[in-house]
Amino acid sequence: MIVDPLYDPGDPLPPLPGHSSRGRLERVLRSGKFAVTAELNPPDSADPREVFERALVLSEVCDAINATDASGANTHMSSVGICSLLTRAGYAVIMQISCRDRNRIAIQGDVLGAAAMGVSNILCLTGDGVQAGDQPGAKPVFDLDSTSLLETIRTMRDEKRFLSGRKITVPPAVLLGAAANPFAPPYDYRPIHLGKKVAAGAQFIQTQYCYDIPLLERFMARVRDLDLHKKCFILVGVGPLASAKTARWMRTNVPGVHIPDQVIARLEGAQKQKLEGKNLCIELIQQIREIEGVAGVHVMAYRQEELVSDVISASGIMKNRQPRPQARRPAKERIA
Amino acid sequence: MGMYAVRLWSVRHSRLLESFYQGFERIIVRLDPLWKRIGYERLEQPVAAVERQVKGLLFDCQMCGQCALSSTGMSCPMNCPKNLRNGPCGGVRANGHCEVKPEMKCVWVKAWEGSQQMLEGKAILDVQKPVDNTLKGHSSWLRVAREKAGARAQPEGRAS
Ligand code: SF4
Numbered sequence: 001m002i003v004d005p006l007y008d009p010g011d012p013l014p015p016l017p018g019h020s021s022r023g024r025l026e027r028v029l030r031s032g033k034f035a036v037t038a039e040l041n042p043p044d045s046a047d048p049r050e051v052f053e054r055a056l057v058l059s060e061v062c063d064a065i066n067a068t069d070a071s072g073a074n075t076h077m078s079s080v081g082i083c084s085l086l087t088r089a090g091y092a093v094i095m096q097i098s099c100r101d102r103n104r105i106a107i108q109g110d111v112l113g114a115a116a117m118g119v120s121n122i123l124c125l126t127g128d129g130v131q132a133g134d135q136p137g138a139k140p141v142f143d144l145d146s147t148s149l150l151e152t153i154r155t156m157r158d159e160k161r162f163l164s165g166r167k168i169t170v171p172p173a174v175l176l177g178a179a180a181n182p183f184a185p186p187y188d189y190r191p192i193h194l195g196k197k198v199a200a201g202a203q204f205i206q207t208q209y210c211y212d213i214p215l216l217e218r219f220m221a222r223v224r225d226l227d228l229h230k231k232c233f234i235l236v237g238v239g240p241l242a243s244a245k246t247a248r249w250m251r252t253n254v255p256g257v258h259i260p261d262q263v264i265a266r267l268e269g270a271q272k273q274k275l276e277g278k279n280l281c282i283e284l285i286q287q288i289r290e291i292e293g294v295a296g297v298h299v300m301a302y303r304q305e306e307l308v309s310d311v312i313s314a315s316g317i318m319k320n321r322q323p324r325p326q327a328r329r330p331a332k333e334r335i336a
Numbered sequence: 337m338g339m340y341a342v343r344l345w346s347v348r349h350s351r352l353l354e355s356f357y358q359g360f361e362r363i364i365v366r367l368d369p370l371w372k373r374i375g376y377e378r379l380e381q382p383v384a385a386v387e388r389q390v391k392g393l394l395f396d397c398q399m400c401g402q403c404a405l406s407s408t409g410m411s412c413p414m415n416c417p418k419n420l421r422n423g424p425c426g427g428v429r430a431n432g433h434c435e436v437k438p439e440m441k442c443v444w445v446k447a448w449e450g451s452q453q454m455l456e457g458k459a460i461l462d463v464q465k466p467v468d469n470t471l472k473g474h475s476s477w478l479r480v481a482r483e484k485a486g487a488r489a490q491p492e493g494r495a496s
Contacts, residue, residue, distance in 0.1 A: 099418075100418075104466060126418055126420060126425045126426070127418075128427060128435070129417060129418065129427065129435055129436040131436055132427075132435070140417070140418065142418045142419045142420070143466065143467075144466050145418070145419070145420045145421055145422050145466075146422070146425075147422035147423065147463055147464075148421070148422060148463070148464065148465060148466045151463060151465075152466070163466065179426055180426075181426035181428075184424075184426055184427070184428040184429075184430070185424075185428050185429075185430070185431075185432045185442070185445055186424065186428070186432070186442075186444070186445045186448045186449075188448070189423070189424070189444075189448040192460075192461065193423040193424065195461070196422060196423060196461060196463060199461075199463055200422075200463045208426055255425075255426070255427030255435045256425075256426040256427045256428070256435070258430065
């Protein structure tokens with residue numbers, strides 16, 4: 001069977017000129033296809049099967065899976081651990097690194113380890129404050145910030161040295177990502193801040209949940225003025241809301257989430273709130289797709305993984321795209 | 337006026353403080369020969385003590401030893417609970433307050449406001465290096481004086 005290398009989840013793929021990584025996500029993005037990434041909910045368990053089960057559902061409908069790094073400052077299985085399992089099984093992953101829990105010594109080591117395992121994409125995050133999670137008594141680290149973290153990894157990759165200047169023999173071939181939140185103040189500064197992250201090395205962007213299209217459009221207009229959509233691939237965050245109650249909970253308790261009152265009212269007025277939340281998500285994806293400069297969507301379906309595949313197929317964004325082949329294939333079949 | 341109110345006053349008057357500092361910096365750089373004669377090491381403690389008092393009052397300065405106020409609209413980034421030096425996190429509340437300390441205005445919302453009044457406000461675009469923790473507690477003024485005077489002494493190294 002001949003497999004289109006674009007859809008081969010096996011990393012690494014043969015190197016291509018001008019590419020930073022040997023991963024699938026970079027190929028999809030550079031080929032101009034509308035990309036889809038999805039977040040895996042990390043288990044509170046040491047059982048690898050829980051990771052594999054969740055990944056299988058997601059991988060059928062997306063180009064890369066995000067392994068979160070204690071998001072919301074809640075402890076779960078680590079992003080390094082999840083990436084280790086998933087790369088071994090041939091999945092394309094985006095490893096998230098938050099600056100909250102580790103200093104520059106630990107992070108740079110993790111970057112090398114991740115690249116050695118076959119991680120091709122790294123998302124650099126500041127991280128939610130420890131007050132947001134289940135262990136508010138923890139010591140916040142924040143030795144680097146997301147921007148200096150981007151620059152650090154870019155230096156490791158392109159100049160083959162650590163922050164200290166010490167040489168790296170084989171650099172980590174990773175595509176670098178960053179987060180953006182167009183939905184939080186200071187609104188005018190957000191596009192400029194994105195430019196700063198691009199200057200520091202960001203090649204793709206995954207945004208916070210979008211429930212406010214006019215605000216996103218305003219942000220994207222400024223992004224286009226600054227030509228930033230040509231310098232990085234912007235994936236807009238989306239996710240189905242399970243009910244009006246969940247939406248209210250999220251906007252008060254999850255840092256940086258903005259859900260307009262009309263959205264909550266719409267859910268409240270619906271007979272079946274869960275279904276309405278799903279339909280809203282599909283509509284949002286379709287509207288987001290029409291915005292110039294948007295390169296894809298990033299689906300975060302908190303505790304509703306089973307919905308991801310429905311949402312993506314109903315929105316039609318994966319139409320004309322082959323579903324991915326079986327993740328686990330004999331090693332000899334994989335492209336070395 | 338409490339400390340927090342003074343800090344906000346300083347950001348509101350970022351333009352004034354900027355010109356004041358520019359003049360001040362010119363003087364301390366020019367006095368480099370004098371500092372050399374006395375010895376930078378000997379000056380370190382007393383100058384750091386003065387700097388701590390003055391900037392502590394005006395900015396709630398945390399004496400990181402590598403002052404970034406000129407690139408942060410006179411809003412000290414070390415007062416951000418995440419110590420961010422390159423811009424706000426994604427958690428800023430809708431009312432512009434801090435994710436971690438809801439009673440405080442986000443340091444970076446203030447920084448953005450402050451920078452827009454400044455002549456060199458564009459410096460907010462510069463990517464800042466990670467903090468060098470070995471400089472904590474040391475005088476930023478003396479470091480600037482020594483570095484800028486040194487750069488001036490070398491013809492190629494001339495910055496502006
Ligand atoms: S909201 Fe502002 S002050 Fe608070 S942690 Fe985020 S960037 Fe820092």
